[in-house]
Amino acid sequence: MPTHIQPTVLLLLLSSVALIGLPHAWTIAPSVFGFFYALLIWRVVGIWKKNWLPNKAILFLLTCAGIALLYQQHLGVFGRNAGTSIFITALGLKLLEIKTTRDVYFIVFLSFIVAATLFLYQQSMGMALYIIAVCVSLLATLVVINMRTSDAKKAIKTALIIILQALPLGITFFILFPRLEAPHWTFLQDKSQIKSGLSETLEPGAISDLALSDELVFRVKFDGAIPPQPQRYWRGPVFSLTDGKKWLPLLKRDTQRNQDTLSFSGSPYQYTLLLEPQDKNWVFALDMPDKLAPPLKINTYYQVTTDANPSIRAEYTLQSYSDYNTGNIGNSERQENLQLPPVISPEITALVSQLHGFDASPSRFIQEVMNHFRTQQFYYSLTPPLMEENPIDTFLFKTHTGFCSHYATAFVYLMRIAHIPARVVSGYQGGELNKQGNFLEIKQADAHAWTEVWLENKGWTRIDPTTAIAPERVEQGVNIDKQINSGSVNFDLGQRGSTAANIAKQFRQAWQNADYSWQRWVINYNNTNQAHFLSRFGLNNSQRMLTWLFAILSGLTLGLFWWLTRQPQKQQDHASRLYQQFTHKLAKLQLQKLPGETASAFAIRIIQQHPDLTLPINTITELYLKIRYNKDSDADDLKKLTQAIRALKINHLRRH
Amino acid sequence: MHIALDALLASANTIILGKQHQIKLAVCCLLARGHLLIEDIPGVGKTTLAHTLATLLGLQYQRIQFTSDILPADIIGASVFDVDKHQFTFHPGPLFNQMVLADEINRSTPKAQSALLEAMEERQVTVEGKTYPLPQPFFVIATQNPSHQLGTFPLPESQLDRFLMRLELGYPDKAAERELLTGQSRHHLISQLSVQLSPEKLPAMQDAIAKVHTSPALLDYLQAIISFTRHSTEYSCGLSPRAGLALMTAAKAWAFMHKRDSVLPDDIQAVLAAVAGHRLRAANTDSNAVVAPIIQHVAIP
Numbered sequence: 001m002p003t004h005i006q007p008t009v010l011l012l013l014l015s016s017v018a019l020i021g022l023p024h025a026w027t028i029a030p031s032v033f034g035f036f037y038a039l040l041i042w043r044v045v046g047i048w049k050k051n052w053l054p055n056k057a058i059l060f061l062l063t064c065a066g067i068a069l070l071y072q073q074h075l076g077v078f079g080r081n082a083g084t085s086i087f088i089t090a091l092g093l094k095l096l097e098i099k100t101t102r103d104v105y106f107i108v109f110l111s112f113i114v115a116a117t118l119f120l121y122q123q124s125m126g127m128a129l130y131i132i133a134v135c136v137s138l139l140a141t142l143v144v145i146n147m148r149t150s151d152a153k154k155a156i157k158t159a160l161i162i163i164l165q166a167l168p169l170g171i172t173f174f175i176l177f178p179r180l181e182a183p184h185w186t187f188l189q190d191k192s193q194i195k196s197g198l199s200e201t202l203e204p205g206a207i208s209d210l211a212l213s214d215e216l217v218f219r220v221k222f223d224g225a226i227p228p229q230p231q232r233y234w235r236g237p238v239f240s241l242t243d244g245k246k247w248l249p250l251l252k253r254d255t256q257r258n259q260d261t262l263s264f265s266g267s268p269y270q271y272t273l274l275l276e277p278q279d280k281n282w283v284f285a286l287d288m289p290d291k292l293a294p295p296l297k298i299n300t301y302y303q304v305t306t307d308a309n310p311s312i313r314a315e316y317t318l319q320s321y322s323d324y325n326t327g328n329i330g331n332s333e334r335q336e337n338l339q340l341p342p343v344i345s346p347e348i349t350a351l352v353s354q355l356h357g358f359d360a361s362p363s364r365f366i367q368e369v370m371n372h373f374r375t376q377q378f379y380y381s382l383t384p385p386l387m388e389e390n391p392i393d394t395f396l397f398k399t400h401t402g403f404c405s406h407y408a409t410a411f412v413y414l415m416r417i418a419h420i421p422a423r424v425v426s427g428y429q430g431g432e433l434n435k436q437g438n439f440l441e442i443k444q445a446d447a448h449a450w451t452e453v454w455l456e457n458k459g460w461t462r463i464d465p466t467t468a469i470a471p472e473r474v475e476q477g478v479n480i481d482k483q484i485n486s487g488s489v490n491f492d493l494g495q496r497g498s499t500a501a502n503i504a505k506q507f508r509q510a511w512q513n514a515d516y517s518w519q520r521w522v523i524n525y526n527n528t529n530q531a532h533f534l535s536r537f538g539l540n541n542s543q544r545m546l547t548w549l550f551a552i553l554s555g556l557t558l559g560l561f562w563w564l565t566r567q568p569q570k571q572q573d574h575a576s577r578l579y580q581q582f583t584h585k586l587a588k589l590q591l592q593k594l595p596g597e598t599a600s601a602f603a604i605r606i607i608q609q610h611p612d613l614t615l616p617i618n619t620i621t622e623l624y625l626k627i628r629y630n631k632d633s634d635a636d637d638l639k640k641l642t643q644a645i646r647a648l649k650i651n652h653l654r655r656h
Numbered sequence: 657m658h659i660a661l662d663a664l665l666a667s668a669n670t671i672i673l674g675k676q677h678q679i680k681l682a683v684c685c686l687l688a689r690g691h692l693l694i695e696d697i698p699g700v701g702k703t704t705l706a707h708t709l710a711t712l713l714g715l716q717y718q719r720i721q722f723t724s725d726i727l728p729a730d731i732i733g734a735s736v737f738d739v740d741k742h743q744f745t746f747h748p749g750p751l752f753n754q755m756v757l758a759d760e761i762n763r764s765t766p767k768a769q770s771a772l773l774e775a776m777e778e779r780q781v782t783v784e785g786k787t788y789p790l791p792q793p794f795f796v797i798a799t800q801n802p803s804h805q806l807g808t809f810p811l812p813e814s815q816l817d818r819f820l821m822r823l824e825l826g827y828p829d830k831a832a833e834r835e836l837l838t839g840q841s842r843h844h845l846i847s848q849l850s851v852q853l854s855p856e857k858l859p860a861m862q863d864a865i866a867k868v869h870t871s872p873a874l875l876d877y878l879q880a881i882i883s884f885t886r887h888s889t890e891y892s893c894g895l896s897p898r899a900g901l902a903l904m905t906a907a908k909a910w911a912f913m914h915k916r917d918s919v920l921p922d923d924i925q926a927v928l929a930a931v932a933g934h935r936l937r938a939a940n941t942d943s944n945a946v947v948a949p950i951i952q953h954v955a956i957p
Contacts, residue, residue, distance in 0.1 A: 595952075631917070
């Protein structure tokens with residue numbers, strides 16, 4: 001078994017391999033992961049108990065088991081997960097087969113591939129740092145093998161230096177090399193990996209536990225002023241159709257119809273959206289967007305969508321106004337937004353008339369409804385009771401408990417009974433401001449539903465019924481703090497944060513800021529961004545880009561070459577320069593002087609192979625040694641050496 | 657001078673067969689006024705070599721067999737009360753000889769070892785406040801069994817540094833072995849040897865060695881070697897300045913023995929293993945393997 005591979009090498013190698021596999025705990029099947037670590041532990045034990053390592057027969061059986069496991073998990077070799085699992089299993093099996101240094105090299109290179117697969121799942125900065133750290137330890141393994149040292153600290157230092165030396169070259173390539181757009185990459189991505197955001201239907205009565213996740217949906221960077229919290233409504237799908245329980249968007253959402261032109265007033269907000277990968281082509285623009293450039297489109301419900309692949313992280317520049325007027329609506333649109341289920345309970349009709357729905361102006365009625373929510377015992381909860389039958393009635397008259405969707409749907413329902421066109425809008429509200437990076441982060445927890453009511457002379461007007469609930473009536477539920485922080489539920493709880501919490505928050509924001517820059521400048525550095533970035537330096541086409549790339553690379557190489565060749569020459573005197581000419585001449589005979597070979601030893605070697613050169617070689621060597629090492633050499637000797645070397649004729653044909 | 661030297665080497669080669677290079681190194685070590693450590697398994701001729709050299713150089717010779725119970729007084733001598741004179745008189749120990757063979761030095765306790773090694777360094781002995789100079793010239797040839805043998809106290813690095821060279825003799829080759837088996841007893845042959853180089857001639861030789869020229873180019877090479885041992889990952893501990901001096905002195909003696917008045921890189925390479933092998937802390941115990949990376953990697957400027 002491995003006799004000449006030092007335990008230090010094995011330990012370094014195995015610990016790097018263990019580290020490289022670790023993040024895959026979240027990505028590959030637990031059985032494959034377990035199989036890999038079982039093999040790894042077996043190999044670690046094998047450092048001390050050599051007899052316990054498997055022989056060829058057992059290794060063969062293990063390989064069969066690995067193949068069976070892979071087949072059972074993935075039924076093939078295609079796709080990202082299957083490919084990753086294959087590499088991991090192969091790496092694990094190879095570990096049990098370390099016999100020569102070559103095997104160690106093989107494992108190190110395989111580990112580099114496994115390290116690269118991690119990027120298929122996670123492109124965060126933390127992951128990049130982690131992978132670099134593991135690469136340092138892998139490189140250190142190679143250093144230990146090649147330097148024949150057992151000092152791991154020194155090896156890690158050398159590996160770090162190597163990586164730092166490679167960094168400028170890597171950065172140059174990253175910035176200047178044409179980015180390859182890979183539209184088919186998405187086929188590598190398994191469907192389950194795409195985050196599901198807002199739903200395409202709305203059925204608040206069927207949800208009894210709304211878990212709000214901390215997952216990032218998008219980030220917004222404003223050019224200039226940031227809109228105040230109550231105006232940050234990020235528009236998503238609009239729901240108009242209902243059967244009393246379920247709410248659906250209108251089917252013909254993209255058809256063009258006669259629509260009044262949007263008019264804006266005030267100054268616009270300019271901003272850049274950085275959307276995380278998602279499964280729908282929705283772009284959450286701030287109410288109300290204007291001037292969209294392809295691939296963005298806006299439908300008749302003012303929802304922005306994109307023609308680009310949404311499963312790739314994307315960046316869009318937009319402009320929105322907070323003061324807008326949508327103008328008049330046509331008859332068909334009015335009918336669509338007055339649609340109600342055929343049967344309406346008398347209690348609701350009674351409530352509407354009690355709130356002056358039939359005998360007062362729409363704005364008065366809206367005020368009355370909001371007051372009703374505020375003054376009656378309505379509660380906000382993320383864990384409301386199930387309302388399967390007549391959810392609106394149940395909510396309004398029985399449970400009085402719900403989250404934003406309950407309030408929005410009930411509100412729209414009441415409006416429509418009073419013959420006011422109304423609809424539910426879903427999207428996100430608020431967003432946390434990152435003070436260091438001055439951008440907003442919108443998470444899944446910021447998901448929200450509000451309403452729009454059509455009013456004469458005002459057009460579609462945003463009303464958020466959830467804001468009507470009194471703060472003391474909020475029931476603590478899942479992530480309610482999140483909701484409060486994000487502003488979906490607006491009330492002031494006073495000063496809550498301690499100093500420690502503030503510091504923690506600042507740290508978190510600093511990290512998120514760094515992450516934003518990472519996503520913005522590294523991960524999202526695609527063709528468009530590259531062209532945009534490089535055009536600032538006048539590099540506006542790929543030909544110039546490549547020219548610069550090669551210019552920088554050849555500059556670096558030539559500089560290094562010059563520096564390396566220049567270095568030893570400084571100390572050389574005239575005689576050694578002459579002697580160098582002599583060795584260059586002999587290089588034609590395939591004779592190379594080794595660095596530690598003395599002139600006399602070299603002379604003996606030459607004469608052994610070319611006895612006919614005995615005389616000139618001896619003369620040259622003697623003269624050279626005399627000049628270099630004797631006390632009493634003079635200029636005459638140097639002249640003689642010059643002549644002797646000049647006289648030395650190497651016949652090319654004599655070459656072996 | 658060189659005629660006597662050549663005759664000395666030739667005579668020594670008739671006693672120790674097939675070890676020309678080691679004998680040359682041993683003579684080189686003595687010419688450079690250094691002490692010699694011979695490390696090898698028992699029975700390869702360590703003692704014979706020491707005895708031969710002492711005879712050929714015409715030096716007073718004494719062998720001290722080191723054992724685990726030997727005391728410093730057994731080596732350097734002791735003061736004994738003289739009843740007639742009513743005073744203590746110093747009785748010099750076996751160390752008071754021009755050539756001392758310290759046989760199997762690593763069998764003794766560190767206390768006895770350090771008594772010898774101190775005398776080697778100072779070339780004098782201090783007993784009860786009185787200092788007694790050792791005879792001139794003074795050489796110690798110590799032999800040592802490989803330390804992995806049982807019942808040994810290996811010399812620490814700091815004391816190994818006191819020896820200019822460490823040699824390994826190794827087994828004789830086939831022809832030499834045959835000659836040894838068929839020839840006369842070595843003991844008998846040694847008794848027939850005559851002095852080839854009288855002690856009076858030694859100082860003149862040593863003066864000549866001191867005058868051997870070392871050019872700047874050579875010193876560059878020497879320094880490159882020293883710096884390599886200090887910075888390379890091959891060794892945990894590089895060559896000390898004393899080791900650098902030792903290397904230069906030995907190379908000078910080697911150049912002198914080859915009838916040259918200046919040192920060449922070849923001289924340094926020839927003595928490198930013997931001089932540096934025991935001073936570099938390396939996993940390998942074979943001196944040639946220890947210094948191989950130096951010869952391979954350090955370019956001759």
